[in-house]
Amino acid sequence: MLPEQLAAMMLVQLRSLAEKGTGAKVSEVVVSVPGYWTDLQRRAMLDACQIAGLNCMRIVNDITACE
Secondary structure (H helix, E strand, O other): OOHHHHHHHHHHHHHHHHHHHHOOOOOEEEEEEOOOOOHHHHHHHHHHHHHOOOEEEEEEEHHHHHO
16 A cells, blocks of 8 residues: 555545534645655645545645645
8 A cells, every 4th residue: 555545535534524624525635744845745635635535726835835
């Protein structure tokens, strides 16, 4: 199993939790990743979102997401 597939499994579970919590369908997301991730790792996260059936609107650094 590829890392992208594992991340996609996690994203599917998170989507399920978000849908239960909000009562709305989740299809578009913004993903926060560590600032030290390389471009290759960020692209892998985009692939994971695509596998999970999510439309990733943007990837932001974790520090930016906290502000």
